[in-house]
Amino acid sequence: MTIVMLYSSYEYIGVGSATVLHFLYPLFVCCMNFVLYQQKLNKQQLLCLILAIIGVLCFMDSSSSSLFGALLAISSGIFFAYYMVGMDHSSIRHMSPYVFNFYLVLMNTIVIFFLAFFMGCLSIMPIQGYLLSAIVAVLTSLIGVVLLQKGIYCLGASLTAILSTLEPITSIVVGVIWLNETLTLIKIIGCILVLLSTFILVKAQNKQEKTS
Template identity: 40%
Template sequence: MKTAGIIFTILSALLFAISPVLVSWTYGWGNNPLTMVLFRNLFVLPVLFVLMKRDHIAVRLPRDQFFQLLFVAAMGSCLTPLLLYSSYTYVGVGTGTTLHFFYPIFVALFCRFFYHEKLGQAKVLALILALTGTLFFMDFSNLKNLAGVATALASGMTYAFYMVLLEKKGLSRLNPFLCSFWLALFAAADLFVVGSFTDVLCFQQPVISYLTMIVIAMMTSFLAVVLLQKGIETLGSSTASIFCLFEPIGSVICGALFLHENLTPAKILGCLIIILAVVLLILAEWQKSER
């Protein structure tokens, strides 16, 4: 089960890593961040609904889980992308994304201080190594803009809340289609309200843009979210958050392959350090299971 959880989490991270390439293509066709996130959640709803009906899963939720998922969706599926995309206007994509990926340390802190979870030496060492590797992706010249730095870090904090609450409130044990359906529905509703008030939603886009958004929705709001939920259920949020750091590695590789971004020695070293951290964590989990 631990091995399955590791694989699910890494696959989820890689799916999230591929999506920015496709997202950047839609921006060239007239799309914008808020519209992208809205349709990413909206397009996945019919697929999840059909899958639930196929498996005879009731759509209705108990009252307490309804409000818990409403809050979790606001944190992870709505606020997180909005804060992250907003940070890009201040500090750029590279720096904003790097600061966002400090969320594993927020996950660890939330688990430690709110839920009194013991992290263990191996997890702490892996966390330090992973964050060190992430720093190699940083453009330090952009850190002068405090508003951008704060916004990017806030996106990491809201995503950390999302991961921790999925585990600690027992939501990760819900049927993955049911959980993903309500998360996507709440997020789409929140984003539609925000978009209506800000008047930034863009519906006049070519067919190719809408088709690409459907692909992105299937990759992220369906496959990646379901896989992450299963990973958190198996590993716990603090361990899963470290394996999620395969996402910046995947983003660097995809950026070099498809967007012709420079693959600098610093980025390569950062990827290797993160991989070392993940290997150490896998070995620690394996030794623990052997005892």
């Protein structure tokens, strides 16, 4: 549902806006942990979460005019948050990330295939489409998911979710270098806020490990 809702939102709002709304999921992760597992954030973690969310919202563009598209993107973040929390509080976190990723991709393939089949959305892509899809699959489903599971195993869902807000900064850097996109003042402020939240979080984590 995360993939389906996020990609579907691209048809109604800009990719940048959809990605930003999806990246509200660290907030949903912390809320779920608090409601379901009574897991509270300390003051530093709460400050980092607020800074990260404000920073991510700075990347919002003005094309998010569709309420339905915005709801799809936010829903994708909610489902992804549930996925992270579920992994953190189950035996999956101790499972081999490669084995887990195999079953994850297999189930995604089966479910999305039947969903597309019944909706009449299946089509043959050109060769370039399959090559680009293979690159995306390797970078996200293989490398990304494996590292994410490792992060949840080492840090827990809440800290991993906050640290993963660095991803919008990566997209900004890549866009400026390879796509000749402009870097506005508001995006620079957003980058600073996200980096600041990450710095505070990592420093606090290192201090906690030393004392323990």
